[in-house]
Amino acid sequence: MNRIDIKLCGVGGQGILSIATVLGEAATLAGLQLKQAEVHGMSQRGGDVQSDLRLSTEPVWSDLIPLGGAGLIVSMEPMEALRYLPYLSPDGVVVTASHPFVNIPDYPEEPALLAELDALPHTVRLDIEAVARENGLPKSANMVLLGMAAPYIGLLSAEQLREAIARVFARKGEAVVQANLQAFDLGLSHSLKTVSK
Amino acid sequence: MSDKRLLLGDEAVALGALHAGLSGVYAYPGTPSTEITEFIQQSPLARERGVRSRWCTNEKTAMEAALGMSYAGKRALVCMKHVGMNVCADAFINAAVTGVKGGLVVLAADDPSMHSSQNEQDSRFYGKFAMVPILEPSSQQEAFDMVAEAFRLSEHFRLPVLMRLVTRLAHSRAAVAVGEPQAQNALAPDDERTRWVLLPGNAKRQYASLIAQQPAIAACAEDSPHNRLDPSGTGELGVIAAGIAYNYVREVLPADVSVLKVSQYPLPARQVRQLAERCGRLLVVEDGQPFVEEQVRALLDADYPVQGRLSGELPRTGELTPDCVAAALGVGGARPFAKAEHLAPRPPQLCQGCGHRDVYTALNRVAAEFPGARIFGDIGCYTLGALPPFRAIDSCVDMGASITMAKGAADAGLRPAIAVIGDSTFTHSGMTGLLDAVNDRSAITVVISDNLTTAMTGGQDSAGTHKYEAICLALGVEREHLHVVVPLPKNMDEITRILREEIAYEGVSVIIPQRECMQTLGRKLRQKKQAK
Numbered sequence A: 001m002n003r004i005d006i007k008l009c010g011v012g013g014q015g016i017l018s019i020a021t022v023l024g025e026a027a028t029l030a031g032l033q034l035k036q037a038e039v040h041g042m043s044q045r046g047g048d049v050q051s052d053l054r055l056s057t058e059p060v061w062s063d064l065i066p067l068g069g070a071g072l073i074v075s076m077e078p079m080e081a082l083r084y085l086p087y088l089s090p091d092g093v094v095v096t097a098s099h100p101f102v103n104i105p106d107y108p109e110e111p112a113l114l115a116e117l118d119a120l121p122h123t124v125r126l127d128i129e130a131v132a133r134e135n136g137l138p139k140s141a142n143m144v145l146l147g148m149a150a151p152y153i154g155l156l157s158a159e160q161l162r163e164a165i166a167r168v169f170a171r172k173g174e175a176v177v178q179a180n181l182q183a184f185d186l187g188l189s190h191s192l193k194t195v196s197k
Numbered sequence B: 001m002s003d004k005r006l007l008l009g010d011e012a013v014a015l016g017a018l019h020a021g022l023s024g025v026y027a028y029p030g031t032p033s034t035e036i037t038e039f040i041q042q043s044p045l046a047r048e049r050g051v052r053s054r055w056c057t058n059e060k061t062a063m064e065a066a067l068g069m070s071y072a073g074k075r076a077l078v079c080m081k082h083v084g085m086n087v088c089a090d091a092f093i094n095a096a097v098t099g100v101k102g103g104l105v106v107l108a109a110d111d112p113s114m115h116s117s118q119n120e121q122d123s124r125f126y127g128k129f130a131m132v133p134i135l136e137p138s139s140q141q142e143a144f145d146m147v148a149e150a151f152r153l154s155e156h157f158r159l160p161v162l163m164r165l166v167t168r169l170a171h172s173r174a175a176v177a178v179g180e181p182q183a184q185n186a187l188a189p190d191d192e193r194t195r196w197v198l199l200p201g202n203a204k205r206q207y208a209s210l211i212a213q214q215p216a217i218a219a220c221a222e223d224s225p226h227n228r229l230d231p232s233g234t235g236e237l238g239v240i241a242a243g244i245a246y247n248y249v250r251e252v253l254p255a256d257v258s259v260l261k262v263s264q265y266p267l268p269a270r271q272v273r274q275l276a277e278r279c280g281r282l283l284v285v286e287d288g289q290p291f292v293e294e295q296v297r298a299l300l301d302a303d304y305p306v307q308g309r310l311s312g313e314l315p316r317t318g319e320l321t322p323d324c325v326a327a328a329l330g331v332g333g334a335r336p337f338a339k340a341e342h343l344a345p346r347p348p349q350l351c352q353g354c355g356h357r358d359v360y361t362a363l364n365r366v367a368a369e370f371p372g373a374r375i376f377g378d379i380g381c382y383t384l385g386a387l388p389p390f391r392a393i394d395s396c397v398d399m400g401a402s403i404t405m406a407k408g409a410a411d412a413g414l415r416p417a418i419a420v421i422g423d424s425t426f427t428h429s430g431m432t433g434l435l436d437a438v439n440d441r442s443a444i445t446v447v448i449s450d451n452l453t454t455a456m457t458g459g460q461d462s463a464g465t466h467k468y469e470a471i472c473l474a475l476g477v478e479r480e481h482l483h484v485v486v487p488l489p490k491n492m493d494e495i496t497r498i499l500r501e502e503i504a505y506e507g508v509s510v511i512i513p514q515r516e517c518m519q520t521l522g523r524k525l526r527q528k529k530q531a532k
Helices: A016-029 A078-083 A110-118 A128-134 A141-152 A158-172 A174-196 B009-019 B034-042 B044-049 B059-071 B089-098 B124-130 B140-157 B200-222 B245-252 B269-278 B291-299 B322-328 B355-367 B381-386 B401-411 B423-440 B468-475 B489-504 B518-531
Strands: A003-011 A033-037 A048-056 A070-075 A088-097 A123-126 B003-008 B022-027 B075-081 B104-110 B161-166 B172-178 B228-230 B237-242 B258-262 B281-285 B374-376 B417-422 B444-449 B482-485 B508-513
Touching: A003 A016, A003 A078, A003 A088, A016 A033, A016 A048, A016 A141, A016 A158, A016 B003, A048 A078, A070 A078, A070 A141, A078 A088, A078 A110, A088 A141, A110 A123, A123 A141, A123 A174, A128 A141, A128 A174, A141 A158, A141 A174, A158 A174, B003 B009, B003 B140, B009 B022, B009 B034, B009 B044, B009 B075, B009 B104, B009 B140, B009 B161, B009 B172, B022 B034, B022 B059, B034 B075, B059 B075, B059 B089, B059 B104, B089 B124, B089 B200, B104 B140, B124 B161, B124 B291, B140 B161, B140 B172, B140 B200, B200 B269, B228 B269, B237 B245, B237 B269, B237 B291, B245 B258, B245 B281, B245 B322, B258 B269, B269 B291, B281 B291, B281 B322, B355 B381, B355 B417, B355 B444, B355 B489, B355 B508, B374 B401, B381 B417, B401 B417, B401 B423, B401 B444, B417 B423, B423 B444, B423 B468, B423 B508, B444 B489, B468 B482, B468 B508, B482 B489, B489 B508
Parallel strands: A003 A070, A070 A088, A088 A123, B022 B075, B075 B104, B104 B161, B237 B258, B237 B281, B374 B417, B417 B444, B444 B508, B482 B508
Antiparallel strands: A003 A048, A033 A048, A033 B172, B003 B172, B228 B258
């Protein structure tokens, strides 16, 4: 059986549900089984948000990922990536944005936070907002992150993910589709460089 | 033709109801049930068929209107979060006494772990209390299929049928196979007056008939395909898994364990006894309160070992997780990473630019001048005024309780007693309390923080938009003690002056800070831009 459990996380409003939608679309096109638990309601407003996404070639039972089960943590924010550490599997990969989103008074010291992330067995991090901004794609930082995660998903190819991006954003017009594909490719090439090192 | 669609549990219920020939959905927004009605509101099939779907003022008006549609012979769905069952309990319990004509399905979405709620009450108790069939799907596909089944059962027994979801099913997506929609019922009003006029003489007959139906309802659940005993296990442990709990059990199930999957109630007593006879010990796994566990204990000999939330094998509070179920089954997995070191809680907060922020800034400024001041809060985004940086409210209990608690405290002599309530919560359950306060001339200052929407659940229409002044005047609030202000920093002096003056008034005052929700406003602007 082939499967991967992905913990998607961030702060309310950062766009993790769009990442989930693209992954869900790609998995459906690929004929995979999936369950995706989301957070709606009060917890969306500036608070921590997360979504459990489980992909498999076999039926998926639990809507929630067990502790120690996530092959991948994909986070729009570095401290939020650490929040779900107990869910990471022994050989799991953390793919995260590196720029802190500080909206609380007791946010940890940034160097110590990043050092804790880098001390994990497999961490890939990038200032996705800066990359998106510098490339004229300020609204597509989340697709940079998805591109970074792409090589670690296993069950879905980069091409399948690109097709899903095109379908999900189609109703917003071709310019939005192209911006998101470009953002995805930027993230993907960052990870491929990291892997080859 | 069968088509596969990726749907939330809520959306599966909505589409299932539409395919079962629904004619109207009646609901007040409440997490985790909101997406059911929203899906129907946006559905092309619903539009084509003229399915009634506008938001209701509260769960009681929703339940009664749905009963009326059922009386007229058509299929109706009522949706709410678990605490909504408290609001509509009068109508719900009595709808089981009158019975129904067109199928009536009552959908309660429970919120174990209180992700967005103030308690963990389990709606299955309401179904047992009303003595009606209960369905509890374990998956999105079952949610879709069971709605049609619920409508059939409702028309067969001529009773409302309760369907229960929990947050993790309501808000989780999976592929659902969808067939062809069936036709709606024709208009066919009931003419059996003795059934519907619950004068004591009729009510006694109706209640006796409800009791007389119970063996048939129990037999239906006993033979239901939704209650399945898989006795293949050879070990001494048997598991009873209710609703979504079945998924967590299957996730980690050891091969030697027999399982009874329960998704329809009354509890299938014969199958429970069969499982108990095969095994030496039972573990009851259910989300919410120990509804099944208590009944299983009552069914078996006092010394038969029954484990679950009551015995401590599973936690007494909070939603089930694959981890706590695995631990109860003795198959806990590895946990390679401990909690991170550099981590701080990130609670939800009011949006930047939100009008509620200006309301709390003003209230805090004025309340600081009155050492005895208490601010009674209510349910909505503005409940976040309890958290830093505002720490402004002293209570938040149930929909509408701000006004009535302020009134009671003022009656006791507390001054100043201030209530803060949102626009949608005010029409849901605040108006009647305000009338009490007016009739009693209670010394309270009521702030109706009006953002022109039901914001916390995602910006649904609010029943009283543009009518709040008229409503307050009609309830008897005096014109000179009713003020509408715009909550913006530049108006802070005016707002605090009015608050001070009205706090000094020994009677009912109402101040309505009115400014559109930032989220709703932003969404409207984006839609406008896209339309261009």
